Amino acid sequence: MDSLPDDLDRRLVIATQAGLPLVARPYDALAAGLGVTAEEVKARLAAMLASGRIRRIGAVPNHYALGYTANGMSVWDVDDARIVELGEAVGRLDFVTHCYERPRVLPDWPYNLFAMVHGRDRQTVLAGVAEISRLLGGACRGHDLLFSTAILKKTGLRIGGG
Numbered sequence: 306m307d308s309l310p311d312d313l314d315r316r317l318v319i320a321t322q323a324g325l326p327l328v329a330r331p332y333d334a335l336a337a338g339l340g341v342t343a344e345e346v347k348a349r350l351a352a353m354l355a356s357g358r359i360r361r362i363g364a365v366p367n368h369y370a371l372g373y374t375a376n377g378m379s380v381w382d383v384d385d386a387r388i389v390e391l392g393e394a395v396g397r398l399d400f401v402t403h404c405y406e407r408p409r410v411l412p413d414w415p416y417n418l419f420a421m422v423h424g425r426d427r428q429t430v431l432a433g434v435a436e437i438s439r440l441l442g443g444a445c446r447g448h449d450l451l452f453s454t455a456i457l458k459k460t461g462l463r464i465g466g467g
């Protein structure tokens with residue numbers, strides 16, 4: 306198979322970007338809609354995973370519906386020389402769902418490491434942030450915690466059909 310995406314890859318991404326069909330045989334349903342076999346759908350998805358064009362195929366739970374309504378974006382000012390190492394360590398914590406590096410915007414925003422912490426209540430989130438602080442130790446020069454107050458939009462990247 307060609308390593309570059311083609312029209313079928315694009316149509317497959319568009320067909321799955323809102324999730325797999327909620328049926329007993331989702332790959333068969335996708336295949337029928339795309340005019341290919343289920344084996345071709347699986348092979349294409351596997352190739353896109355292997356090439357990094359898609360990162361994963363999996364369930365995305367609604368954490369609010371599951372009772373995780375206290376959500377805080379923790380922001381950290383850490384040593385740039387250790388950002389990858391520290392970010393990977395923070396990202397492995399089971400209560401962190403997103404962890405990434407962002408550029409500082411000095412002098413107003415000194416933070417370069419962001420980690421989303423979820424919990425059933427604010428105390429749980431605060432405990433998670435305290436654990437991150439211990440993990441970062443002396444490499445952390447400061448941090449803040451921004452609690453979510455409303456969901457305005459939550460969606461991943463969407464590719465247009467045209």
